[in-house]
Amino acid sequence: MTGTPFTALRGQLHEAAAEFAGGEDALEGILLGLVDDVDRAVAEPLEIFPVCHHSPASALAMARRLREKQPKVVYLELCEDMTPLLTELRNCRLPVAVQAFASDIDGFPPDWAPLSVVAPITEASAEYQAIAYALDTPGVELVLVDRSSDHVFQWDARHERTDDPAREDGTGAGSGTATGTETALHGEAVGVEIGDLRPRFAELEEHLLRHGKVRHWSEWWHQYVEVPLGDSDHDTYRQVMFLIGSLFRRLAPGDGDRVRVDEDRERYMWTRMREHLATTGTDPADCLYVCGAFHAASRVDEFGVHGGDGFEITPRTATTWQYGLIPSSNAAIEAQFGLASGSVSIAATQWTKNLKRTRVKPYRLDGQAGKERTARKALPPTVPPAVGAPAEDRLSGFLQKPPVLDTLDETELLGWSVDIVRAARRNGYLASTADAIAVFETSILLAGMRDRAKPTPYDFQDAAVTCIEKDRVPGRRDVRRLVEIMMGGDRIGQVGYEALPPLARDVHDRLAPLELNLQQRGVRRALLDMTSRPELRACSDVLWMLRRLLPHGAARPVMGERRLGERSIQESWDLALGTHQRALIELGYEGVSLEQVLEQRLRRTAYGPRATTAEVLAAVEDATLYLGGRRLAEELGTRALDVLAGERTVDGAPEVLRRVRGLLAYYRTSEPVLPPWIESFVRTGYAHYCTLLPTAFRDEDATVGQVAAMLGFLFGMESLALSLGCDRTQLELAVAQAHPNDPAKTALLWAARVQLGTLSRGELRARCDELLANPLVVPSYPRYLSGFVHALEPVPGLADVVVEAVSNAFGRLPDAVLLPWLPVLITTLRSNAAELAPLLIREAGRIFPARLAALDAWVPPWHGQPAAPRALPAAGAAHGAALLAAHPASCDALAELLGCTEGWTEAEASAPAGTGAALLARHPATAEALATLLAPR
Known part of the structure; x- marks a missing residue:
């Protein structure tokens, strides 16, 4: 390698390595290798x-x-x-990020x-x-x-x-763990950067x-x-x-x-x-x-x-990639690539200062951020440098050159100090001119302690924090953040309308009647009066789909709701589509319209390998709410039927019951006949839950709420299921085979037997009395009450019995037993049956007296003795016959309800009293009951 421009530098490094290491070792190899790398790259x-x-x-x-x-x-x-x-x-408008998705x-x-x-x-x-x-x-x-x-x-x-090596914020490049609105602009994306x-x-x-x-x-x-x-x-x-x-x-x-x-x-x-x-x-x-x-x-x-x-180079996979531009920000770049907070903003400020100092004209795309388009100039003919031209050794001079002492720019530092104090006062700090002087002097002091002739923005930031943020942060921003904003702030980019994917442009076009600048960041309030402006109904449909597809906060309804069978005539929305522009752009990678993307997502949910019946029914409901029509809803409903038949647990029973009830109520009021899929679903669900019911009563993993939901489905859908060909005997056998060990499920079973008629209400009251009379069972009584409260889901008519059971406990148990037992009762009801408590409270309000003064003389209905029936007067039949003769229309209405189409015969019409007497003679019990009701008390 002799004869290269870096020969002298190699000699100096060789001597330095020998002096510091005492001879040739790895240090010399590293130092000389650095020069070799530079020489190789320069000579390319x-x-x-x-x-x-x-x-x-x-x-x-x-x-x-x-x-x-x-x-x-x-x-x-x-x-x-x-x-x-x-x-x-x-x-x-930069910064933006080029994205592949x-x-x-x-x-x-x-x-x-x-x-x-x-x-x-x-x-x-x-x-x-x-x-x-x-x-x-x-x-x-x-x-x-x-x-x-x-x-x-x-x-x-x-x-x-x-x-990856530790980053300044504790994350690696592309980790996507940043929090906050700005720092999450890149989401979970893997970052690719130059340098x-x-x-x-x-x-x-x-x-x-x-x-x-x-x-x-x-x-x-x-x-x-x-x-x-x-x-x-x-x-x-x-x-x-x-x-x-x-x-x-x-x-x-x-x-x-x-x-x-x-x-x-x-x-x-x-x-x-x-x-x-x-x-x-x-x-x-x-x-x-x-x-x-x-x-x-x-x-x-x-x-x-x-x-x-x-x-x-290996071939690409069969994955289909979509491409687009998404907004970025200084904070997002710092968070994703592990840079210090505010460093990109400081770099932007330094860039502006460099351009002003050196008068270098930078390149900028024509038409970007308001820059007028200019005519493009062709490349002037240039003489390329000779290939392999020798390069000079500039590295040695740079390494040996002493640092240039950049003189203090007092005007700049003084301006920073005044600006930060002004910003601090606007944000609630008790800052004054004295603090500005302190920041100025402390910045110079810190720079001197760090061997710097001129304070850097980082020195100034530390000085401002020390002098202004004394004990607490009175507002939303601390002083360090205020310095970052003053140095340039968190500049957030924006993707223009022409660069948006077709779906995003379609959304802006369909929301144009709102007359709002939805490209701008921040929240915009939209008021929709569909009565005076029917064209806004289309905007409402788009907004509800955006609420379903975009993250929380992008489209938030303030007034108005959309449920099955209900449509608002006035709505108010808070829209932040500019803030969530990235999410809207990524929707464009999935389809060309909101309807297509929503349909794809609903299908993906319904046909997923881990889809549950409740999730598929939710997809059916969303398809009905947002897309209309019956094609997709019927397809997804058929899928729900298949998923239900394959389930072997009852984990989703409460959600299934809630959604099936809502869909049945909607179809019964809006459709002439029920769709075939929901009839099949009720029929299959009735048989399915009857099969699982005995096992669910014994299974420790099945909660009492899940079993109650199963019974709610069976009892609530019973009339429809029987009309579709189901057999009630299957339900009776399932209840008879149930033998629970849990007290709550036992109480639930008793309620189910009352509903089926195999256990009378009197027998149920007697069993509750036996529980209170047994000292060994009293500690478990709250769990029985939990089962009774859950029983209000399938058997709401038992509300009075549940109120009676609770009242008897408070009336009969001594304080030594009741006081330790009371917290258990409250926590049990709150955790297991909070949604059913209002029904219980309404029933108690109906039974108990409304005023405190009447409480002393009040006798519970279940303690009152029924009055002995009065003896039927001798002329009871005659009274009944006279009553029928006086009010023949009542008899006609009753006959119509019972389906009797025959009219009065001529003899009956002429002598109704005699006919009534003959009728009462055949049915004396009816006359006795009627006389009892009509007799004066």
């Missing part, structure tokens, strides 16, 4: 431009180099299948779905400068050369992703932070790389970035999947670039390869235009 005929993601220094150097070199082909480290999306950046996967584990890959783009990034240059300059070709989105997951060992330049050796990062006197990596990078490289020339910038990338590369752990993936990515990109050069015949001198500095100093055999061709 295809110019490599190393960058760091969201680095203003990289973006500034990129803008300079593009105007100087004017390359004809730009190779960019970005997923190759995302190329068609980049032109849509003109219709967006797949919900129906083929070739990956099912539990990975949905798959999502995002690549966030900010204006202060080198990749955006390259994209804007290539898209707005005629004759320039932009080629994405990184692995496809499909290969991202092909090479992903998801169960080992926790091996993941950070030590993967934890001890190295800790060493750099400790000796650099900084708190996190973003601050170290800003202080020791970003600022020094801001004014450097092109060769110095490249060599320094090559050196940093090589250092982090050589000191990274040498095993594991991450190293393999890194090397495979480099092989992939160089293979794609050589294929493109061979296909187009482009001169490598006319090309520029933009990649992360970590990958620029690569040592794989495929490196360079003359590298090996032994790498084989």
